[in-house]
Amino acid sequence: xxxxxxxFWIGATLFLAAALLMTQVIGNQYPFFACYVILQFIVLAVAxxxxxxxxxxxxxxxxxxxxxxxxxxxxxxxxxxAPLAAQIAAAAAVGALMGFxxxxxxxxxxxxxxxxxxxxxxxxxxxxxxxxxxxxGSAGIQLQRxxxxxxxxxxxxxxxxxxxxxxxxxxxxxxxxxxxxxxRGLQAIKDDELAAECxxxxxxxxxxxxxxxxxxxxxxAGAPAAMYLQYAxxxxxxxxxxxxxxxxxxxxxxxxxxxxxxVGAILLGATQQLLTVxxxxxxxxxxxxxxxxxxxxxxPEGIIGLIRRVLRNRSEGKE
Numbered sequence: 001x002x003x004x005x006x007x008f009w010i011g012a013t014l015f016l017a018a019a020l021l022m023t024q025v026i027g028n029q030y031p032f033f034a035c036y037v038i039l040q041f042i043v044l045a046v047a048x049x050x051x052x053x054x055x056x057x058x059x060x061x062x063x064x065x066x067x068x069x070x071x072x073x074x075x076x077x078x079x080x081x082a083p084l085a086a087q088i089a090a091a092a093a094v095g096a097l098m099g100f101x102x103x104x105x106x107x108x109x110x111x112x113x114x115x116x117x118x119x120x121x122x123x124x125x126x127x128x129x130x131x132x133x134x135x136x137g138s139a140g141i142q143l144q145r146x147x148x149x150x151x152x153x154x155x156x157x158x159x160x161x162x163x164x165x166x167x168x169x170x171x172x173x174x175x176x177x178x179x180x181x182x183x184r185g186l187q188a189i190k191d192d193e194l195a196a197e198c199x200x201x202x203x204x205x206x207x208x209x210x211x212x213x214x215x216x217x218x219x220x221a222g223a224p225a226a227m228y229l230q231y232a233x234x235x236x237x238x239x240x241x242x243x244x245x246x247x248x249x250x251x252x253x254x255x256x257x258x259x260x261x262x263v264g265a266i267l268l269g270a271t272q273q274l275l276t277v278x279x280x281x282x283x284x285x286x287x288x289x290x291x292x293x294x295x296x297x298x299x300p301e302g303i304i305g306l307i308r309r310v311l312r313n314r315s316e317g318k319e
Contacts, residue, residue: 008172008175012168012171012172015164015167015168016161016164016165016168019160019161019164020151020161022035022160023151023152023153023157023158023160023161024151027153029154029156029157032156032157032159032160033156034273035160036156036159036160036163036228037269037272037273038265038266038269038270038273039160039163039164039166039167040163040221040224040225041245041246041249041265041268041269042167042170042171042261042262042265042266042269043163043166043167043170043217043218043220043221044062044066044217044218044221044242044246044265045246045249045250045253045261045262045264045265046167046170046171046174046217046258046261046262046265047170047174047213047214047215047217047218047221048062048214048218048246048247048250048261049174049250049255049258049260049261050173050174050177050186050210050213050214050217051207051210051211051214052247052250052255053250053255053256053260053261054177054178054183054186054187054190054210054255055186055189055190055206055207055210056189056190057107057110057114057207057210058114058115058247059114059115059118059214059243060115060118060119060122060240060243060244060247061102061118061119061121061122061243062218062242062243062246062247063122063237063238063239063240063241063242063243064098064118064121064122064125064126064238065095065098065099065214065215065218065219065222066218066219066221066222066225066237066238066242067122067125067126067129067222067234067237067238068091068094068095068098068125068219068222069091069094069095069218069219069220069221069222069223069225070222070223070225070226070232070237071129071135071226071232071237072087072090072091072094072219072223073087073088073090073091073222073223073224073225073226073227074135074136074141074143074226074232075134075135076090077143077226078134078135078141083146084158084162084223084224084227087223087224087226088162088166088220088223088224090223091219091220091222091223092216092217092219092220092223093216094219095215095216095217095218095219095220096212096213096215096216096219098215098219099211099212099213099214099215099216100208100211100212100215102118102121102211102215103207103208103211103212104208105117106118106121107204107207107208107211108204110193119240119243122238122240122243125238126234126235126237126238129234129237129238130234135232136232136233137234138233138234138235139233140231140232140233140234140236141231141232141233142230142231143226143227143230143231143232144230145227145230155227156228159224159227159228162224163221163224166217166220166221169217170217170221171258171262173213173217174258174261175258177210177213177258178257178258182206182209182210185201185202185203185206186206186207186210188201189201189203189206189207222237225237241285244288245268245272245288246265248264248268248288248291248292249261249264249265249267249268249269250264250302251264251292251295251296251302252264252267252268252291252292252295252302252303253265253267253302253303253304254301254302254303254304254305254306255302256301256302256304256305257304257305259304260302260303260304260305263302263303263304264302264303267303268288268291271287271291272287272288275287
């Protein structure tokens with residue numbers, strides 16, 4: 001386990017070094033625009049999987065947390081001209097508080113009732129932001145990027161690297177949870193919550209913790225999006241497509257392992273970016289649905305589960 005941890009941090013360091021090197025050698029901005037979106041989906045998918053994958057509570061409120069991250073950044077920028085680092089930190093704190101509050105209200109529900117409650121929360125929060133004129137209301141708000149700092153040549157490159165840092169943070173947290181007593185407790189909740197509670201597992205406390213961590217990461221992922229687009233409006237920030245896409249990415253990659261959402265987000269995110277450039281963005285919804293159906297039918301445990309099954313069958317065949 002310790003050796004795996006060393007390999008993980010070596011890989012994370014190499015990943016960040018490669019991301020920084022890209023910003024120094026690639027002059028075209030489009031790769032950074034596209035890769036930023038993929039990295040953003042990795043953070044969202046990993047964060048979703050902490051509650052939806054490990055504990056089995058299917059959350060359709062991703063867009064609520066993402067949108068709150070966007071508008072936390074917008075508010076801080078307009079009110080205090082806060083730097084991006086402060087916007088992300090504040091968004092994570094707001095997401096944690098929001099996750100705790102939402103968890104207290106909804107986590108005693110189970111199954112479809114919990115999922116419906118998260119959708120309702122998204123609608124309530126979006127309606128509130130739509131009627132808040134200070135941050136633009138329904139018309140949205142235009143934002144001006146500040147001067148970029150060294151060693152980056154433009155703001156998009158800096159946002160790309162910051163999102164890469166958030167990816168490493170999210171994956172590290174998810175990996176720690178999976179390998180700790182928290183992950184074992186969440187897995188027990190997923191298998192049989194009543195039995196877990198009867199054996200002394202603090203089910204509500206663990207679910208609240210998962211909701212807080214998941215919410216903080218989702219809001220943090222949303223904070224840079226305001227400057228990425230230089231514009232924010234409620235219909236885009238709280239778009240339900242975020243919830244559906246992140247759910248699909250996690251299921252396609254596999255929710256039982258921390259690497260599953262990463263694989264699913266890279267595969268589906270890269271496919272969506274490619275289709276947007278070559279055909280149209282409307283085709284993304286069709287591809288999303290087809291891929292989700294195929295994987296649910298052919299590989300219900302996702303890509304990671306499929307690979308594990310193949311390796312297990314191969315090892316059994318050798319014996």
